[in-house]
Amino acid sequence: MASQSFGDPKVESFLDTVYNLIKDDALKKGTSRNEPVIEFKQPNELQALINFEIKSTPSDHQELLAEIKKILKYSIKSGHPHFHNMLYAGLDPYSQAGSWVTDAVNNNIHTYEVCPVFILMEKYIFQKLLAMVGFDTGDGLFCPGGSASNCLALHLARFKRCPQIKKEGQYNLPRLRCYISEDGHYSLKKAGSYLGFGENNIVPVKTDDIGRMCAQELEKKNTDVYFKKKQQHILFHFLKSFVPLFVMATSGSTVLGSFDPLPELREVCKRYKVWLHCDACLGAGTLLSKKYKYLLNGVENCNSLSWNFHKMSGVPMQCSVLLINDKELMQEANSCSADYLFQPDKHYDTTFDTGDKTVQCGRKVDVMKLWTMWKALGDDGMEARIDKAFDNSRYLLKKLNVTPGFRLVLPEFQCTNICFWYIPASLRGLTESPDWWKELHKVAPKLKARMVSAGTMMIGYQPLSSKGLVNFFRVVVHNPACDHSDMDFVISEMERLGRDL
Secondary structure (H helix, E strand, O other): OOOOOOOOHHHHHHHHHHHHHHHHHHHHHHHOOOOOOOOOOOHHHHHHHOOOOOOOOOOOHHHHHHHHHHHHHHOOOOOOOOEEOOOOOOOOHHHHHHHHHHHHHOOEOOOOOOOHHHHHHHHHHHHHHHHHHOOOOOEEEEEOOHHHHHHHHHHHHHHHHOOOHHHHOOOOOOOEEEEEEOOOOOHHHHHHHHOOOOHHHEEEEOEOOOOOEOHHHHHOOOHHHHHHOOOOOHHHHHHOOOEEEEEEEEEOOOOOOOEOOHHHHHHHHHHHOOEEEEEOOOHHHHHHOOOOHHHHOOHHHOOEEEEEOOOOOOOOOOOEEEEEOOOOHHHHHHOOOOOOOOOOOOOOOHHHOOHHHOOOOOOEOOHHHHHHHHHHHHHHHHHHHHHHHHHHHHHHHHHHHHOOOEEEOOOOOOOOEEEEEEOOHHHOOOOOOHHHHHHHHHHHHHHHHHHHHHOOOEEEEEEEHHHOEEEEEEEEOOOOOOOHHHHHHHHHHHHHHHOOO
8 A cells, every 4th residue: 555644755855856847848848938837648649648547456566656657748738938728827926835835734614613713814805905996895705617617607696686486496486688799709698598597588689899898788778679689788688677687797708808887887787777887807907907997897886796716817726806896795695604614603704604504505715825826926917917918918919910921810919819810822812702701711720720739839710700700810918928039929820830731
C-alpha cells in the first residue's frame, strides 16, 4: 500500500517531482513561444498513449509520474501566447499560488467555523466588487461558472416576483417569460429548461448591426404588426396576460463581444417591472479600467450581474461571481436552516455562515486565487491587464484591415474579440455569389485543422446564424503575456497555413 503520509520521504520526493513537472512542462514550456500550443492526437490515439486504467493493486510512483508527464504533454497549453481559442487565456503566477493554497487547506466555504479565513476574504472582495458596480445594498456569491451565475439570477428573479414558489411550487404561477439577445449566451435557455420555465418561454430579441440587443425590439410598440407575425416581445406578452419576468442583457457577447445598451433596456424593464440581469461574464473586466468602463454605463441600475474573472482578468478556471443589488434576497430565497450546519447558538456571530444563502451545500473556495493575484498586482496592475488586452486587439484590428486576404466581420468591435474571414488566394477577386460564400464557409474548418496539426496556434471559428454569416475566425485577446508580435504571428501563420487552400 502506497504511503499517504506527507512526512514520508518517498511522498515528499513524489510531490517535489510533480511540482517540477508542473513548473517545467506546464508553466515554463507551456507559456513559451518556442513550444507548441498543442500536440494533437485523435481520441483513439490518445487513449492508447495514456494508461487510464485503475487496477485493484496500487500503482507505484514511477508509473504515476510517467502518466502525469504524458497528461501535461498532451493537454492544451491555454497560457501560451498563441492560444486565442476561448474566452479564457493566460497563466498568472500569483493566482496559481492561490489555487495551490486553496487545494492544500481544502476548506469548504459554507460556515465560519470550518472556513474562517476565506469567509472573511470573500466578504472583503464582495464589498470591493459591489462598490465598483454601484450596488449600494448588494450581496455576492462565487458560483461554479458563469452559466450557474445566470441560472441563479433567474431563480432569484422568480422568487422576488413570486415568493410563494418556495413553499407551493410552480402550480399556481402565471406564465412567465424571459428575454435575451439573439446573440446572447445559451445558458439562459438551459436555465429555462432546468428551472421549469420551458425553452419556449425564453424569447430571443433582435440585435443591431454590431450585435447589441435593440431596446425597441424588446418592447415593440407596434403590436398590430407583431400580432400578425406572431412575434413575442414584452408588450405583446403583457397584453396577452403573460408575465414578463426577466431580461438578460449581455455585456461582452460570446462571439462578437458586443455590449447591450443597459440604460435603454432598464427603461423598458422599469415600465413592466422586469428584472434586468447583466451577463457580463466577459465584459465586466472593463470595470477595472478607467478607459473602458464606459462600456458598462448604467450597470448600477441592473438587478444583478455575472462576472467571470477567469476570462478577461486571467484567473485560473473557474472564478465566477454573481452580484445582486439586494442584500437579503439570496438568504430569503435559498435558506433551509439545516440543523447540523447552521445552529443559531454557536460561539461566534453566525451571520458569517454564508452557506445557507446558496443552492449548494459544499462549495469550493474560488476567492483565494483572485485575491492573491489582485493583492500582488494592485488595482493599477489589474487595470493595466485590461488596457493591454484592448491595445493588442486594436493593433490586430488595424493589421487585419490592411492585409490582403483578411476581411473583418464588423468594421469595429466593442470588446477584445476580433472576428474575420481568411480568404485564400483561390477565392480572391471572384464574384461573391452564394456558391462563393459556400466555399468560404469551408475554409475555416480546413485551416483550423492545419493549425491544430501544426500545433503552432489555436483560434476558434463559428458561423453566426442570427446574422446569416458563414464560418469566420474569432481571435480572443486576453493573455497578458501577448504583445504586438503575437498579433503579427496570427496573420503570418494563417497566411502560411492557408495560402494553398
